[in-house]
Amino acid sequence: MKEYMKRLGIKNEVKMAVIVQRQVNPKLSGVIFTRSPSEPDRALVEFVEGSPEKLVGGRESGKRILLPRDPTKVKDPLMRELIETGLEVEELFRKPQDIEWAYDGTLWLLQSRDVTVFASKPEKTEVPGGWYRLRGIPASPRRVKGKAHFVLDDQPPEEAERVFPRGGVLVTYVLHAEYYGLFMKASGIVTKVESVLSHPAIIARELGIPCVTGVDVEAIREGDEIIVDGDEGAVYIKNPRKRFRKLDLWEASWREDELTKELGEEYLKALGELDSKKLERTILRAFELVRKLYPLNKEKAFNVYHFINTLMEEETPRILAERFSVAEVFARADRGERPRDETEKRLFEIYDVLKRFINYTDERVRNIPALLFGLGKTV
Template sequence: MIYNLYTVADKKQVGNKAYNLMLLKRAAYNVPNGFVLSRDFCKIIKKSFSLNLKKQIKDYLKQIDYGGELYPLVVRSSSIYEDSVKQSFAGQFTSITNINNEKELFLAISKVIASEKKISLKSYTNKKLKDTLAVIIQKQIIPKLSGVYFTKNPITNKGFLIEHVKGHLEEMVSGKKNSLKINTTKQLNKTFKKLYLEGKQIEQYFKYPQDIEFAIDNKDRIWFLQTRNITTLKNIKKIIVNKAKNQKELKGITLSNGYAKGNIEYVSDATDPKEAYKIFKKGNILVTYVLFPEYDLIFKKAKAVICEVDSITSHPAIVARENNIPCIGGINISKLLKETNNFDEVIVDGKKGKVYYSPKLKILVNKEKSLFKMIKIIKTKEFENDKKELTKYILSLDYINIEIKLKNMVEFMQDNFKEYLKAKNKNNLNLASSYFRNLVPFLQEGFYKLLLKEYSKEDIISSFTRIDQGKKPVTPLEKSYKVIRKYIQEMDKNATIDGKHLWDFKL
């Protein structure tokens, strides 16, 4: 059977998400027009998506003003298990946006129904899921802003929290954009004040703190896309963190409260999920940029999570809270990985949003035979000239072939360094050491500072993250970082005892 959203149907047939939207629409809140394909209807589609079934859907489509890029549709799941008090099933089922015609719509419906078979769902629940899905078809809102409103802050268990971004919410949830946060009434403008008040009314209506997904269009109209009970409220215990004197700290944002001490283990988004689960040691602390639903098994083995995405509604944040483990977001993962070894011990302080760690010692050579003893670092004329040239290249990112120009510059600097090593006298070795010691900090820190003159911090971090995750560079910024990143990695790797192979590599 098919139900309009302005009716209220059997919850078991339409699922929790659709049922809550029906209640909101009946209570006169702004909910985009649409209809729901019941569980029984979807069960028939799985067997055969016949012309008769498609005709029934077309009849309901006539009630929605849609078509083309200006008026697209969105197709979402609605399960009897989804959005329950215990589990949200965030990101587990497929949702499809920007549907412009009937052909795309029927394909999207089939894909959403088929998402019930996803492997990641097995890690999320012990239940065998079969024929649990209904499908919501709605007019898609083109948002100026979108976000999530927690009527009770799930981190502090008091107050409220609104997270929002420009454009679509997926940009925030996936970690592509950092969200803006509102947690005091003083921060509310006219539109957000209206959202705040309506959210509190919805909380009273459902008699439970709500996790509300919303969109604000170009006319400043507020649209409610979803509401569900917050799944992760818990009592917060006071814990005293014993930080060692020699430990450094990285400040992030608390995404899930708690405390953990253990060994870190990095998992890349590029790793096969099954292989990553097999390798990951139970009880370790998961370090990652952003992990998606396919990796949920790992969260069940992890003691805590450290990630770069900083949104409280990101997938790592939600799953960490549901597994009752601490999660710190907004951490500079590249820096953490650079200053620690895999399986080093760290402390995760969920209350303060901090990670404490002991930085690794970069031992280039042994004390007896070192070419690079702690000598006075000389600001050589040669290095200063080379640095000026490299700076010029870095700041000229509009060049089409920036990566080629940087490679040429690196090779030139390699040659200069090798010239110092040819002569076996103390003065030249000191010059080589100074050159090396000046250049590494410049590339690791100066490169980033130079980029800040041309780019925003958000653009730089986003570009660096794409390359760190192994994605193909597209922009000049990404191309230049890939060269510098390789450069620094190879310098560290090739720092041998005699120093001769420091720069024996090709980019």
């Protein structure tokens, strides 16, 4: 809020209204753009199961559907009601709307704001030789070329803003509203989390700068010259490292071998037992193997690296979701709430372990991105 006030030139202390509303416990929730920022002739719906907090906070990527703006052409009853209601709100405000909604049997509109920017129909631009295309999702239109600078969410906002060069391209997993001053210095934004409702995507549209989400950011190095194409939903990287091409890391793939098989068995056993200590030991063992193998056997090192990250980021949420409402549990952990029972306490502990290793905030693995990708050396 302070950053918004600063941007608007408001220096005096202001009073804010407090809205008291009933808590909704939705089956589905998300956002509808009555005109998609990248395809204005259609509406865009993005949604998740349960609370919208995990979508906005970047903890989960939503399902995305492009729909015709004519409700009679939409078959799904909920999607048809969303389009009908969205168009009514658009008519009320006389501008296309970005509407957050929740559904618990009844469709609730949580808030609405003007869609701040649209893509013009872009001309197909030829990309010169020596560039490699990374696919993503268009979250804010326009196109920009600049140097990539990484910021991770464990870096204090003030420090990140201080060292980030004005006009640089911000590359990140996902960042939140407290980094608003940093966003204002960027000429474009690239994120790993694939959500048009994440904070970087929303703020990029407010600022009128291009943003592409859902990008394999591990393929980009600190200081690389890149093109962010927010119209097409692509990032072009110049002169990628030879070892990327050799190992085909664009796909971030891994192959099963004796190492990954043994690590996988240990990891899944610990996860099944909800034993955070065993899980932590297995993850540490995997990263120690990465250090031991690199650079003498780069292929095996990257294989283990991608394997353990796939387990943490993709397989763990999927497996736990079969037994628990993990998105809600993790959201409660993020809010600093107390666990309700012993099982939830174990899930909180597992979440803490995963966050530390996925974000590389644990001192024991902090140098892994620098070792493999050259990340964090100048940020």
